Amino acid sequence: MTSTSRDLDSADAAPPVSRRTLTIGLCASIVAIAFEAIAVATAMPVAAAALHGIGVYAWAFSLFLIGQLFATIAAGRVADRVGPSRPMIAGLLVFAVGLVVAGSAQQMWQLIAGRFIQGLAGGILGVSIYVCIARGFEERQRPRMFSYISTAWVLPSFVGPPVAAWLTHRFGWPWVFFGVLPLLAFAAAMVIPTLVRMARTELREPVEPSTARPAPLWAAGLAAVGAALIQLAGQRLQPLSILVALAGAAALLVSLPRLMPPGFLRFHTGLPAVIAVRGLLAGAFFGAEAFIPLMLVEQRGLALVLAGAVLTIGAVGWTTGSWIQSRPTLALRRDRIITLGSACILLGLLCAASAAFWPAVWVGMVGVGWILGGFGMGMSIASTSLATMSLSAVSEQGRSASSLQFGEALGAGLFVGISGSIFAALHPGGNLPLTFGVVLTAMAAVALVGIAMSLRIGRVANELAR
Known part of the structure; x- marks a missing residue:
């Protein structure tokens, strides 16, 4: 990768912005966010017990989701107005x-408040990183950038759980949070000087404002609460859960039509279809992944460490798929790459379902299936991001990024x-x-709908063919 970009400032400005340091800083930020998410999932039972908060355990995750979804929409508005540097x-x-x-x-309420603040930050950073890539890198460089980002997301899945467990038992659960601060400081040191220069450019050469109406913040808040309510309702089967x-x-x-591109609920072609595919595939994959280790432990009698290793195998597949989509030798249109990934x-889901339905099937079929599933996610997640950039005006990259990531989280x-x-x-x-x-099988049906929706894009x- 070229180490420096073309000068983002005028001819008499300082030296060009370094794409190398921007890349390192963005990836380090992703590693910090991903490690924190995995580490918290490992340490939260200990923290909740120590703070006598088992009764409100779920709120540590639900309020994170509410904060993330709200900030995703808000950050998209700000990024379109002032650029991605200051929000980042x-x-x-x-x-x-x-x-x-x-x-x-x-006390537990303070821990939950901290998780809410982290959710706000996660929403802001997710959109800002996307818009930084859209505005800071040339079109042909973006596929490789997303392969770097995907690698940064999955890397903590290899080391996160054991490191979090070690920190929790050796120093106490607070260090699962404090331990991320040095990594975050490194990311800030790498990325902030470049972002400051980009911000100066954004002030002197603002992007032509979008003619589209910005997403209303009340709709973002309402959608975040709605998503949290559905998530909470799914945790228990009770009459009240239906309500x-x-x-x-x-x-x-009420809120989605105001947050998504026109025609989203009517399954229009183009950007609405891309965002719908992203949400369906994320739902299918993570809806199944939540029960893969439990199935291997309860039904097949595997040790927990071996059951968890299947998820690591999926992460390897994810990284591989993300790198392959960035190779010029993959001579497919971007929409067809999304369909292939779907x-x-x-x-992969059908392979895992076969091993679940028929115990006589080789248990390794689950691992094979999860390699395929992760491979498909690596190809499709990166490609839906790239397709969204291609289908969005420069002045609307922030709104499109927030819609895409909101759809994935939802x-x-x-x-x-x-x-x-x-x-x-x-x-x-x-x-x-x-x-x-x-x-x-139910999650496989969701993936099948995702394939059908990908054909409507x-x-x-493909940027690499231009």
């Missing part, structure tokens, strides 16, 4: 504050809740093959 710097600072608030918690789920669905029906996810939360409800309904009967088989050229 603000996101790093907010993330550091959230880590300190959570790590210094003496909670209906309230969440109503909130989404088909790999469906095939799809993951919604279908994880649905798979959890299926599990809760069938598991008490004791028929494990039926329970896990139906869960995985339309022609999107």
Whole structure:
């Protein structure tokens, strides 16, 4: 990769902006966010017990989701108005504050507040990084950038759980939060000087404002609450849960048309289809992944470490797929790469479902399936990001990024809740093959809908072929 970009400033400006340091800083930021998410999932049971907060355990994750979804929309508005540099710097600072608030918690409510602040930061940083790539890198360089980003996302899955467990037992659960601060400081040191120069350029050479109406913040808040309600309703099967789920669905029906591109709920071609595919595939993959280790432990009798290794295998597949989509030798249009990735996810889910339904099937089929599923996610997630950039005006990259990432988070939360409800309904009967088989088959059906939706995207050229 070229180490420096063309001068982003005028002819008498300082030296060119370094794309190398920008790349390192963005990737380090992603590693910090991903490590924190994995580490918190490992350490949260200990932290909740120490703070006598088991009764409100779920709120540490639900409020993170609410903060993330709201900030995703808000950051898209700001990035379109002032560029990505200032929101990116603000996101790093907010993330550091959230880590300190959570790590210094003496009561559970403070830990939950810290998680909410971290969710706000995650939403800001996710959109800002996307827009930084859209505006800071040439079109042919973006596929490789997304392969770097994908690698940064999955890298903590290899080291996160054991490191988090070691920190928790050796120094205490607060260091799971404090331990991320040095990595965040490194990311800030790498990326902020470049972002400051980019911000100066944005002030002197602002992007022509978009003619589209910005997404209203009230709709962002309503959608975040709706998504959290659906997620909470899926955690338990009770009569009240139906009312909670209906309230969440109503909130989404009111808010989504104002947050998504026109025609999203009518399954229009182009950008609405791209965002729908992203949400469906994320929902199918994560809705199944939540139950893969449990299936291997309960039904097949594997040790927990071996069951968890399947997820690591999926991460390897994800990284491989992300790198392959960035290679010029892959002579496919971007929309066809998305369809190919969707088909790999469906095939992977069917492999895992076959091992669940029929215990005589070789247990390794789950690993094979998860390599395929991860490979498909690596290809499709990067490609939907690139397709969104191609289908969006420069002045609307922030709004498009927020819609895309909101759709992904919504799809993951919604279908994880649905798979959890299926599990809760069938598991008490004791028929494990039926329970896990139906869960995985249901997620395969979601992936099948994702394939159908990918065929509605339309022609999107591959940047590497231009």
